[in-house]
Amino acid sequence: MVPHLTTALNGPLLTLEKRMLASMPEIEHWFRQQWLDYATPFYASVDLRNAGFKLAPVDTNLFPGGFNNLNPDFLPLGIQAAMSAVEKICPDARRLLLIPENHTRNTYYLRNVAALTNILRQAGMDVRVGSISPEITAPVDLDLQNGHALHMEPVQRKGNRLVLDGFDSCAVLLNNDLSGGIPDILQNLEQTLIPPLHAGWATRRKSQHFAAYNRVAEAFAALIGIDEWLINPYFSTCGEIDFHAREGEDCLAANVEAMLMRIRAKYKEYGVEQEPFVIVKADAGTYGMGIMTVKSPDDVRDLNRKQRNKMSVVKEGLQVSEVIIQEGVYTFESIEDAVAEPVVYMMDHFVVGGFYRVHTGRGIDENLNAPGMQFVPLAFEQPCSMPDCGGAPDSLPNRFYAYGVVARLALLAAAIELQEQDPENQH
Amino acid sequence: MVPHLTTALNGPLLTLEKRMLASMPEIEHWFRQQWLDYATPFYASVDLRNAGFKLAPVDTNLFPGGFNNLNPDFLPLGIQAAMSAVEKICPDARRLLLIPENHTRNTYYLRNVAALTNILRQAGMDVRVGSISPEITAPVDLDLQNGHALHMEPVQRKGNRLVLDGFDSCAVLLNNDLSGGIPDILQNLEQTLIPPLHAGWATRRKSQHFAAYNRVAEAFAALIGIDEWLINPYFSTCGEIDFHAREGEDCLAANVEAMLMRIRAKYKEYGVEQEPFVIVKADAGTYGMGIMTVKSPDDVRDLNRKQRNKMSVVKEGLQVSEVIIQEGVYTFESIEDAVAEPVVYMMDHFVVGGFYRVHTGRGIDENLNAPGMQFVPLAFEQPCSMPDCGGAPDSLPNRFYAYGVVARLALLAAAIELQEQDPENQH
Numbered sequence: 001m002v003p004h005l006t007t008a009l010n011g012p013l014l015t016l017e018k019r020m021l022a023s024m025p026e027i028e029h030w031f032r033q034q035w036l037d038y039a040t041p042f043y044a045s046v047d048l049r050n051a052g053f054k055l056a057p058v059d060t061n062l063f064p065g066g067f068n069n070l071n072p073d074f075l076p077l078g079i080q081a082a083m084s085a086v087e088k089i090c091p092d093a094r095r096l097l098l099i100p101e102n103h104t105r106n107t108y109y110l111r112n113v114a115a116l117t118n119i120l121r122q123a124g125m126d127v128r129v130g131s132i133s134p135e136i137t138a139p140v141d142l143d144l145q146n147g148h149a150l151h152m153e154p155v156q157r158k159g160n161r162l163v164l165d166g167f168d169s170c171a172v173l174l175n176n177d178l179s180g181g182i183p184d185i186l187q188n189l190e191q192t193l194i195p196p197l198h199a200g201w202a203t204r205r206k207s208q209h210f211a212a213y214n215r216v217a218e219a220f221a222a223l224i225g226i227d228e229w230l231i232n233p234y235f236s237t238c239g240e241i242d243f244h245a246r247e248g249e250d251c252l253a254a255n256v257e258a259m260l261m262r263i264r265a266k267y268k269e270y271g272v273e274q275e276p277f278v279i280v281k282a283d284a285g286t287y288g289m290g291i292m293t294v295k296s297p298d299d300v301r302d303l304n305r306k307q308r309n310k311m312s313v314v315k316e317g318l319q320v321s322e323v324i325i326q327e328g329v330y331t332f333e334s335i336e337d338a339v340a341e342p343v344v345y346m347m348d349h350f351v352v353g354g355f356y357r358v359h360t361g362r363g364i365d366e367n368l369n370a371p372g373m374q375f376v377p378l379a380f381e382q383p384c385s386m387p388d389c390g391g392a393p394d395s396l397p398n399r400f401y402a403y404g405v406v407a408r409l410a411l412l413a414a415a416i417e418l419q420e421q422d423p424e425n426q427h
Numbered sequence: 428m429v430p431h432l433t434t435a436l437n438g439p440l441l442t443l444e445k446r447m448l449a450s451m452p453e454i455e456h457w458f459r460q461q462w463l464d465y466a467t468p469f470y471a472s473v474d475l476r477n478a479g480f481k482l483a484p485v486d487t488n489l490f491p492g493g494f495n496n497l498n499p500d501f502l503p504l505g506i507q508a509a510m511s512a513v514e515k516i517c518p519d520a521r522r523l524l525l526i527p528e529n530h531t532r533n534t535y536y537l538r539n540v541a542a543l544t545n546i547l548r549q550a551g552m553d554v555r556v557g558s559i560s561p562e563i564t565a566p567v568d569l570d571l572q573n574g575h576a577l578h579m580e581p582v583q584r585k586g587n588r589l590v591l592d593g594f595d596s597c598a599v600l601l602n603n604d605l606s607g608g609i610p611d612i613l614q615n616l617e618q619t620l621i622p623p624l625h626a627g628w629a630t631r632r633k634s635q636h637f638a639a640y641n642r643v644a645e646a647f648a649a650l651i652g653i654d655e656w657l658i659n660p661y662f663s664t665c666g667e668i669d670f671h672a673r674e675g676e677d678c679l680a681a682n683v684e685a686m687l688m689r690i691r692a693k694y695k696e697y698g699v700e701q702e703p704f705v706i707v708k709a710d711a712g713t714y715g716m717g718i719m720t721v722k723s724p725d726d727v728r729d730l731n732r733k734q735r736n737k738m739s740v741v742k743e744g745l746q747v748s749e750v751i752i753q754e755g756v757y758t759f760e761s762i763e764d765a766v767a768e769p770v771v772y773m774m775d776h777f778v779v780g781g782f783y784r785v786h787t788g789r790g791i792d793e794n795l796n797a798p799g800m801q802f803v804p805l806a807f808e809q810p811c812s813m814p815d816c817g818g819a820p821d822s823l824p825n826r827f828y829a830y831g832v833v834a835r836l837a838l839l840a841a842a843i844e845l846q847e848q849d850p851e852n853q854h
Contacts, residue, residue, distance in 0.1 A: 024548075024551050025521050025522070025551055025552060025553035026521065027551065028510070028550065028551020028552070029519075029520075029521040029551065031551075032513070032514055032518045032519075033518070033519075035514070036518060073500075074503065076501065076504055076812050077503055077504060077507060079812045080504060080507055080508065080777050080812060081507065083455070083777070084511060086459070087459055087462070091459045091460070091463060092456075092459075092460075093456075094452050094453065094456040095452070121451075122812060122814070123455065123812075124451050124452055124454065124455020124456065124458075125452060125455070126452035350507050350510070385503050385506045385507060385549060385550075387549070
């Protein structure tokens with residue numbers, strides 16, 4: 001069962017997919033060149049939106065959850081890619097300490113940790129899960145409510161190393177996005193941290209990612225001869241904003257207005273009849289908190305207290321002071337009247353699978369990764385690496401190939417962003 | 428449907444598989460270290476023999492055919508591994524000229540070329556098939572008798588480059604093992620040849636491969652604490668032999684006798700009751716021509732004219748002058764009373780699949796890759812990368828993991844052999 005594209009406006013996207021298929025050798029060659037210049041992140045997931053006329057990344061997660069939602073048939077792909085990732089980033093490592101998020105009561109998240117651990121073990125790593133949550137004070141088996149349990153131990157700091165009882169690893173894999181800041185226990189470690197600390201939301205900014213994506217999308221669009229806009233959502237930023245004190249609202253309203261105008265012009269160029277919208281969200285942070293769908297500058301002027309509260313706090317109480325204003329991309333994929341949004345998973349620079357977030361209670365212009373969201377994961381039925389060059393551009397293998405290409409563009413942007421934001425490169 | 432191990436003598440093999448499973452992090456770590464030191468071949472297949480008490484490689488093919496026999500479900504694994512192989516060996520390449528064997532009337536072989544081409548195309552290469560056979564004088568579509576055709580063009584030499592009409596590639600992939608010597612058209616090319624010419628049977632020797640394998644097996648056996656013999660067949664060589672002139676027979680007989688004694692001692696040590704045997708085969712060449720099963724020194728003294736003819740000529744008329752005497756390994760896998768021999772396929776250093784050669788008309792002590800052999804390929808039902816650490820050591824995923832490990836040991840030996848035999852390293 002696969003979502004249908006429910007739009008008549010699929011002309012430009014068909015063109016885009018056709019162009020990608022025809023340019024496949026150039027595209028793969030180009031990616032190979034890029035990966036000679038930029039170190040690939042260990043892993044990542046990318047949220048895509050498919051508007052029929054436009055296919056674009058809207059979020060790139062460098063601490064991906066949701067590995068439990070991938071199609072188990074593609075597990076060997078993940079194992080092989082994990083082997084490549086380990087080879088590149090920590091070839092000397094035999095053991096891997098995996099540090100998950102602190103929300104140890106979220107069974108879905110814990111299943112993700114179990115699935116990720118399984119992939120890494122099958123890739124030949126000796127993996128143990130160590131929590132930095134104050135709630136984990138002794139080894140515990142957490143029930144995954146699927147007949148399995150996840151063994152978790154409290155992390156101990158010894159000098160500048162993180163260890164578990166009888167387990168000292170030369171590499172530490174973070175599956176914790178540091179939204180709450182970098183805890184002391186992770187500071188000044190002598191072990192290799194994967195991804196590095198500056199990939200966490202304590203320092204990372206979406207606007208830096210999308211600034212890098214601008215350059216990636218521009219080069220890629222030139223490579224295959226397309227309008228960059230077809231794969232790239234506009235974005236802008238507004239410096240410091242205090243929603244409670246209503247500081248920065250004018251800047252926000254002006255940016256929203258300017259962006260709506262730019263989108264309107266593009267919609268006119270491509271004959272798109274939908275109403276343009278923008279998304280205002282925290283420049284740091286994840287989990288879909290602090291996100292607004294905005295269709296008019298007035299929408300950001302007349303926020304009520306509840307909306308202001310919502311925008312002021314993201315995960316783990318991090319204050320929103322910087323926001324990113326991003327072009328909204330409609331999602332015109334749906335399944336049984338529910339809106340569907342593809343999420344693509346990568347390890348090293350390989351696409352290892354993906355799934356659809358399927359949500360019945362949300363509109364086509366709303367963020368599907370939102371608090372309280374009850375999405376149904378729908379694993380991709382096919383890998384993203386097998387286009388059917390004889391098939392129609394919108395046939396399933398070809399749509400998935402296009403997803404894989406755009407997700408890898410976002411991955412490349414993340415690689416550039418991480419290199420540029422690396423404190424060691426900032427002198 | 429999977430072959431059964433039909434032997435009571437599986438104690439040592441179970442021990443071996445158990446040891447491999449328990450040592451998986453050490454094994455994968457060790458392989459990572461090796462691949463830092465040795466360049467992995469682009470692709471290879473390894474013939475294994477599973478005697479229940481012993482699991483060993485008996486032949487390593489650096490120009491593998493048979494890609495058409497792999498399970499199509501694992502195609503994504505091949506594509507991903509091909510991407511890695513291209514990245515490492517020819518990252519600049521966009522186009523790839525594939526040069527197949529000259530036997531353009533063997534439909535099974537042509538299907539292999541088509542399957543290999545498909546994998547490389549899906550990995551993003553612009554691939555065309557160019558033949559060096561004098562029979563191919565114009566572009567032709569060869570019927571694969573499965574509803575598909577393979578487009579083949581005559582290769583042209585322009586200066587020091589091989590080209591097709593409108594197609595000049597920076598890399599040339601050989602699927603031709605050069606058994607008939609290195610043709611002039613392949614000499615002194617400025618393009619990158621993959622694998623290099625010295626991987627071809629014009630210069631390659633099985634004894635060099637197994638000499639390298641001796642060192643690999645010794646190091647690996649020490650790593651996981653097993654008797655090296657459990658994964659390594661004895662071998663020796665005898666210099667020049669002329670079967671027609673009956674020169675070198677004494678040396679051969681003496682070597683056979685000595686090896687049978689060594690095997691007998693090991694069989695005694697492990698309580699194996701089968702009769703030891705050795706295989707005498709051409710030190711260069713493939714295709715299972717020029718192969719004898721020998722159970723007594725007398726077997727090589729009293730060759731009749733027909734046997735001498737058979738041993739004197741291998742593929743494309745290459746004269747046998749050097750032979751390798753190799754410990755015979757029983758194959759105790761069978762399916763519906765037919766003997767089965769696993770063949771494992773690798774691209775870069777990843778196992779991408781495999782199949783069983785299943786042969787009803789052959790004995791458990793005979794070579795299954797023989798002229799006129801009507802084998803039935805039985806694709807592996809599972810990849811070799813997913814051991815079930817909770818399962819029994821002889822469960823299917825675990826048997827396949829052991830196959831993948833031993834095949835990769837042979838691949839590593841090939842990498843060492845190619846590095847040592849590289850003319851550029853021989854000053």
